[in-house]
Structures are given as C-alpha cells and as structure tokens.
Amino acid sequence: MPERAPDPAVDPEIRSERAFLADARAALGRMHEDVVTTETVQDSSEDADYTFTNRLLASDRQRRAEALVDLPDVPLFFGRLDYPPGAVYEADPADPPSATRAPEADRVYIGRRHVHDADATPLIVDWRARISAAFYRAGRDDPQGVLLRRRYGFSDTAELTAYEDEPLSAPGGPAAESGSADTLLAAEIERPRTGPMRDIVATIQPEQDHLVRAPLRPTLCVQGAPGTGKTAVGLHRIAYLLYTERDRLRQDGGVAIVGPNRSFLSYIRNVLPALGEVGVRQATVEELIDRVPVRRDEEPHAARVKGDARMAEVIRRALWAQPRPLEETLVVERGSRKWRLHPEELAEVLTELRGRGIGYGAGPNLLVQRIAHLVMRQIENAGEPCDSGTLTELRRNRAISAAVRRMWPKADPVRLLLALLTDRDRLARAADGVLTAEEQEAVLLPGRPRGPKSAKWSTADLALIDEAAALIERPATMGHIVVDEAQDLSPMQCRAIGRRCTRGSLTVLGDIAQGTGPWAVGDWSSLLEHLGQPDAHVAVLERGFRVPAQIIDYAARLLPQIAPGLGAPTGVRRAPGALRVTEAARDDRLGALALACREALKGDGSVGLVAADADAAAIHERLLAEGLEAGLLGGAEDALEATRLVCVPAALAKGLEFDSVIVAEPARIAAAEPRGLHRLYVALTRAVSGLHIVHTDPLPQALRDARG
Numbered sequence: 001m002p003e004r005a006p007d008p009a010v011d012p013e014i015r016s017e018r019a020f021l022a023d024a025r026a027a028l029g030r031m032h033e034d035v036v037t038t039e040t041v042q043d044s045s046e047d048a049d050y051t052f053t054n055r056l057l058a059s060d061r062q063r064r065a066e067a068l069v070d071l072p073d074v075p076l077f078f079g080r081l082d083y084p085p086g087a088v089y090e091a092d093p094a095d096p097p098s099a100t101r102a103p104e105a106d107r108v109y110i111g112r113r114h115v116h117d118a119d120a121t122p123l124i125v126d127w128r129a130r131i132s133a134a135f136y137r138a139g140r141d142d143p144q145g146v147l148l149r150r151r152y153g154f155s156d157t158a159e160l161t162a163y164e165d166e167p168l169s170a171p172g173g174p175a176a177e178s179g180s181a182d183t184l185l186a187a188e189i190e191r192p193r194t195g196p197m198r199d200i201v202a203t204i205q206p207e208q209d210h211l212v213r214a215p216l217r218p219t220l221c222v223q224g225a226p227g228t229g230k231t232a233v234g235l236h237r238i239a240y241l242l243y244t245e246r247d248r249l250r251q252d253g254g255v256a257i258v259g260p261n262r263s264f265l266s267y268i269r270n271v272l273p274a275l276g277e278v279g280v281r282q283a284t285v286e287e288l289i290d291r292v293p294v295r296r297d298e299e300p301h302a303a304r305v306k307g308d309a310r311m312a313e314v315i316r317r318a319l320w321a322q323p324r325p326l327e328e329t330l331v332v333e334r335g336s337r338k339w340r341l342h343p344e345e346l347a348e349v350l351t352e353l354r355g356r357g358i359g360y361g362a363g364p365n366l367l368v369q370r371i372a373h374l375v376m377r378q379i380e381n382a383g384e385p386c387d388s389g390t391l392t393e394l395r396r397n398r399a400i401s402a403a404v405r406r407m408w409p410k411a412d413p414v415r416l417l418l419a420l421l422t423d424r425d426r427l428a429r430a431a432d433g434v435l436t437a438e439e440q441e442a443v444l445l446p447g448r449p450r451g452p453k454s455a456k457w458s459t460a461d462l463a464l465i466d467e468a469a470a471l472i473e474r475p476a477t478m479g480h481i482v483v484d485e486a487q488d489l490s491p492m493q494c495r496a497i498g499r500r501c502t503r504g505s506l507t508v509l510g511d512i513a514q515g516t517g518p519w520a521v522g523d524w525s526s527l528l529e530h531l532g533q534p535d536a537h538v539a540v541l542e543r544g545f546r547v548p549a550q551i552i553d554y555a556a557r558l559l560p561q562i563a564p565g566l567g568a569p570t571g572v573r574r575a576p577g578a579l580r581v582t583e584a585a586r587d588d589r590l591g592a593l594a595l596a597c598r599e600a601l602k603g604d605g606s607v608g609l610v611a612a613d614a615d616a617a618a619i620h621e622r623l624l625a626e627g628l629e630a631g632l633l634g635g636a637e638d639a640l641e642a643t644r645l646v647c648v649p650a651a652l653a654k655g656l657e658f659d660s661v662i663v664a665e666p667a668r669i670a671a672a673e674p675r676g677l678h679r680l681y682v683a684l685t686r687a688v689s690g691l692h693i694v695h696t697d698p699l700p701q702a703l704r705d706a707r708g
C-alpha cells in the first residue's frame with residue numbers, strides 16, 4: 001500500500017508539503033490581521049441605526065477574527081485532492097505553477113477553514129465547501145473526477161510527518177492500485193484520550209458525511225449503535241449548517257446542542273470551537289427550559305406520569321379553566337351616562353375569544369378591546385358622537401379593566417403548576433378522564449409548599465411549567481437544535497424542545513438500545529411526533545468506531561433482551577486482549593478494583609471505572625485510600641480532565657468514552673433500576689481499547705461464560 005513514513009527531514013515530498021504549510025500559515029496570519037484592523041462604520045451623530053450597525057459589524061468582525069486564529073497544535077489542512085490539470089483552476093499561461101496548480105495536477109488542500117493568499121487565490125479550502133465533499137465520498141467505484149486523495153499525518157505539535165496516497169483513477173489508463181484510509185482512521189481512533197472530545201474532520205466516513213451534509217430540512221433522526229459517531233456527526237453537522245446557512249440560522253434565533261448532562265457537555269465543549277464555531281449554545285434540556293431551580297429528584301412513578309404527554313391536556317384544562325364570565329352586569333360610567341353589558345353578552349365574547357386559538361396571554365388585551373367596542377356601539381346607537389379617542393378612553397376605563405381582570409385572570413406558569421399540583425380538587429377537575437386517581441395522587445408535590453419559592457421542583461416539573469408558559473406566551477424559537485441522547489427524553493421534554501423549533505428543524509441523535517429513562521421507546525416514531533417532527537428522515541449508523549469488535553459483540557449479547565428490533569452493531573477494528581472478565585473473591589472486591597485500575601493506568605490515556613450509582617462514591621474513597629489519584633464524576637466540572645482515572649456513576653456514563661474501562665459489578669448496575677440492563681449496555685460500550693469487568697456477584701445471564 002502506498003503509505004509512506006519516510007524520514008521527514010530528507011523526503012523531498014514532505015519538505016515541499018511543509019513549505020506549503022508554512023506559506024499557508026503566513027497567509028492565515030495576514031487574513032487575521034486584515035480582519036482585526038478593519039474599521040467599522042464611524043459616525044459621530046450617535047444615530048441609533050449607525051450604532052446598531054456598528055455593533056453588528058463589530059461582533060461579526062470579532063467572530064471572524066476568532067475563526068481565523070491559528071491554533072498552533074491544530075494542523076491547517078489534513079488532506080488533498082488531485083484533479084487533472086485545468087479541472088479546478090483555469091489554465092493561465094501567465095500564472096506559473098504553484099503548490100496548488102502543479103503541472104501534473106490541480107491540487108485542492110482541505111482543512112478546517114478557508115485560507116487564501118494576498119490575491120484571494122484559495123490555498124486551503126474549508127472542509128465544508130462543496131468541492132471538499134469528494135474528499136469524504138469519492139472511492140474507486142466512484143472517483144468523482146479525483147485522481148488521487150492524499151491524507152496527512154501530523155505530530156502532536158501539528159508538524160507534518162507523513163502522508164498516505166490513495167489513487168482513485170489514473171488519467172487515461174486503468175485505475176492505480178488502491179490504498180486505504182484505514183491506517184490513518186485507526187491511528188486517529190486509537191490515539192490515547194486525554195481531556196475532552198476531539199473533532200473528526202480529517203476522517204469523517206462516507207456514511208457519516210451524508211448525514212453531516214444533509215439539508216437543513218427535513219429534520220434528521222440518527223439511530224446509531226454505541227460509538228458509531230452520532231455525537232460527532234451532530235457537532236460536525238452544526239458546523240456544516242452554519243457554513244451553508246449562517247444568516248438564515250442566525251435570523252431564526254441561532255443554533256443549540258442539547259445534551260443529557262453537564263459532564264457530557266463539558267466533554268464535547270471544544271469540538272465546535274476547534275471547527276471555528278463559537279456561537280453555538282450548549283445546554284442540557286433542563287437549562288433550555290429552566291424557570292425554577294431544581295431541588296429534588298423525582299420519584300420514578302411520579303416522573304413517569306409527569307413526563308407523559310397526557311399532562312399537556314391536564315395543564316391546558318387547568319389554565320383555560322381560569323377565564324370565567326361575570327355573574328353580574330358590567331356598568332360603565334361615562335360622564336353622566338351609564339352603559340350596561342349583561343352577563344350573557346360578556347359570556348359570548350369570552351366564548352368567541354376562547355375559540356380563536358389565541359395564546360392565553362393575549363386574552364386580556366383582546367377582551368378589553370372587544371368590550372370597549374361593544375360599549376362604543378351602544379354609545380353610537382344612542383346617537384352620541386364617537387371618534388378614535390372614544391375607543392382609547394374606553395380601553396382605559398377602570399370598570400372595564402377590573403372586569404377583564406376578573407374574567408381573564410393573569411396567569412403565571414409557576415403559580416399555575418403550584419396550584420395544580422398542591423390542590424387535589426383542582427387537579428381532579430383538570431385531570432378528569434385523563435389521569436387515574438392513583439396517577440393524580442402520584443404527581444402531587446411533596447410537603448406543603450406555601451409559595452413557588454419554597455416548593456421543591458424536580459426536573460420533570462420543569463417541562464410541565466414550560467408547557468404552561470408556552471400556552472400563555474409562545475417561547476422564542478431557534479433556527480436549529482441538535483438533540484443528543486434523545487432516546488431518554490420524556491414526551492413532555494420533547495414537546496418543550498419541539499416548540500422551540502416551530503420554524504426551524506432538528507437533528508435528533510440517539511440509540512433505542514441505550515434508553516434508560518422511564519419513557520424509553522421501542523422505535524422513534526412516537527418521540528418524533530412529540531417533537532412535532534413526524535416527517536423526520538430516520539437514518540441508521542451501524543459501524544462502530546469507538547469500541548473494538550470483541551467488546552461490542554460481548555455487549556450486544558444483551559440486545560435480544562433490551563432492544564429486540566435492533567440489528568447487531570459491528571466494530572470496525574479488533575484489539576487483541578481487549579476484553580477481560582475477573583471474578584474476584586467476595587471479601588476483596590474493592591482490592592480487585594484497585595488492582596484493575598493500577599493495571600489500566602500502565603497503558604496510555606484515560607481510565608474510567610463505571611459502577612452502580614450507589615457504589616461509585618465508596619469505590620472512589622477506596623481508590624484514594626489506596627494512593628491512586630482518582631476523580632469522581634458528577635462533582636467538579638473538570639473531573640474528566642483533572643485526573644487520568646475517573647470513577648463514573650453509571651447514570652453519568654452516557655455519551656462518554658475512555659481508553660480503558662473497568663466495569664464494577666455488572667449485576668448491581670443491572671439491578672439498580674427498571675432499565676438497568678440498558679444502563680449496563682451503555683457502561684459496557686464506553687471503551688476504546690480495553691474493557692475489564694470485575695465482579696463477585698454472578699454476571700447477568702446473557703454475559704455468562706464469556707471471555708475475550
């Protein structure tokens with residue numbers, strides 16, 4: 001295979017590529033300088049338009065300047081496509097051959113951002129540009145006009161050290177022997193992990209590229225086995241969409257990625273900035289909809305009911321039970337005269353407004369308007385002069401305002417939920433025929449909170465409050481939201497996310513087999529309905545990049561039990577000795593775990609010890625007592641970076657990965673919750689190089705008699 005690892009100091013090809021890299025770095029430096037020194041529009045008149053324009057220009061300039069910063073440890077380009085001469089650049093006899101326009105081929109260098117020289121001639125093309133797609137998709141069966149694909153190897157300090165050529169078609173002759181991208185891909189995947197997730201821009205695979213570059217609409221849902229690159233696809237897709245649709249997305253409210261918890265968001269936080277995208281909101285679903293602080297874990301049965309979409313109807317009824325007609329006649333005094341509106345007339349207005357599908361919050365204004373009109377008509381019918389001032393005056397009339405306050409009480413979402421979840425009678429009225437008596441009892445708030453501040457709200461309550469808030473006033477929407485680990489969202493959370501995307505679209509990422517929440521589903525259709533995206537395109541990723549085949553095959557033994565409809569995932573690589581199972585003596589479980597950690601630490605990269613939530617803290621203590629430097633996930637935000645060894649409560653393992661993983665006592669993880677086997681499946685699929693299972697209790701049936 002035409003891979004080369006020559007002595008970089010002497011290989012002329014490497015010397016010339018290094019020289020080109022140096023030129024490109026210098027050109028990027030000039031581009032950065034140009035942006036930084038560009039003046040914004042100046043105007044001394046303090047005209048608001050100018051100030052606004054200036055602010056916009058300044059923030060745009062800052063964003064562009066940030067995107068053009070040359071990060072010393074990030075290679076400027078990672079690949080090259082060679083086309084026949086003249087296929088890309090117009091032949092110009094006056095223009096001498098250059099690195100990009102060599103006599104034998106037009107060369108397109110592909111990198112994380114676009115770089116051009118002083119004449120605006122492109123030196124490096126952004127990986128998101130249309131022409132770059134061939135770098136990820138072209139193959140010998142479909143060369144897309146490409147003669148040769150070159151991939152580069154770099155040292156940790158971004159020094160170009162190697163290249164690998166893959167001839168796709170030979171001009172005028174049979175295709176040359178194909179090389180393979182597998183070596184660089186494997187090297188990239190197996191590079192020891194330290195710290196947060198990295199971008200995969202140099203090695204995006206064809207099936208991933210099709211999803212990254214899928215159009216903004218329709219909504220895309222990616223079902224993928226562990227380690228197939230769903231998170232990576234979602235992040236690169238954001239960068240791609242911002243490249244192709246930046247203005248539209250900005251006008252529509254921007255872009256966000258929603259992840260399952262803070263540890264996960266901390267893990268992925270560097271990927272988008274490394275791709276030059278710094279303005280993307282990264283939030284948990286709770287952060288997206290928080291109106292009150294969460295101070296309580298919900299009891300599982302209550303969480304189940306509160307997450308159910310039926311709660312939307314209960315809340316709708318509770319809110320819309322508030323507008324009531326007056327029982328007495330409304331008397332409006334104007335000068336010496338009195339005008340009367342009878343209860344039936346007022347009731348009619350109320351019914352008409354309720355039937356119009358307006359937001360609750362718009363009601364009072366519209367009601368004032370209607371009542372003022374009715375009174376004005378009476379005045380006109382009595383032959384008194386009226387003009388536009390009359391209507392304005394009536395709209396401010398105290399009697400009318402007081403009547404409207406009683407007919408259409410102001411609603412506050414938090415107070416509404418507090419009243420609904422603390423008052424059995426009120427709840428019974430709103431939930432009649434929707435929730436059983438037992439379910440109604442389950443959703444009541446604990447204690448006797450006196451006000452919204454003293455109530456102990458849970459995560460599940462947040463989605464209910466958000467539902468009420470949205471009935472009162474529609475929330476601000478966003479241009480695009482990427483939702484990761486979506487299989488765990490409750491229907492009520494889905495509704496909360498979906499209503500923030502009514503004009504935009506979503507990218508929904510997840511794995512049915514990793515569903516651990518009480519609402520986990522067997523397929524994506526109902527979840528997509530709750531997100532308001534029933535017509536989403538569902539794509540499947542099956543090739544696992546993270547987990548060696550031995551480990552994924554082992555974990556997949558759980559699939560017939562936990563996700564019978566799903567096909568078994570495949571691992572793209574095997575790693576000898578990747579799987580170990582140790583049965584420890586009952587009185588030495590913690591000692592055996594400490595020993596497993598010491599052994600794992602002899603290798604490179606990160607080590608994660610995943611244990612049942614209830615056991616993680618005690619194991620962490622023991623590791624510290626044994627003199628091991630270990631962090632505990634869930635406390636400090638930088639726990640994943642502070643130490644090589646981290647204890648991970650199983651509930652926080654989702655989406656993470658470590659070079660070596662030790663899973664403590666699988667049976668306890670499985671027994672800890674109703675969907676414990678799904679949780680165990682997550683824990684078993686976090687390893688890049690090695691998985692060591694340490695147990696004293698018998699393993700779950702499907703995992704018995706297995707050795708790596």
Ligand SMILES: Nc1ncnc2c1ncn2[C@@H]1O[C@H](COP(=O)(O)OP(=O)(O)OP(=O)(O)O)[C@@H](O)[C@H]1O
Binds near residue numbers: 189203232546
């Ligand atoms: N094309 C690729 N090139 C290099 N690395 C890749 C590629 N695709 C995925 N990876 C790596 O594989 C690992 C798993 O990717 P990722 O976390 O995106 O998978 P996932 O499908 O979201 O997994 P999970 O379901 O377990 O959360 C990451 O380290 C990622 O960088």
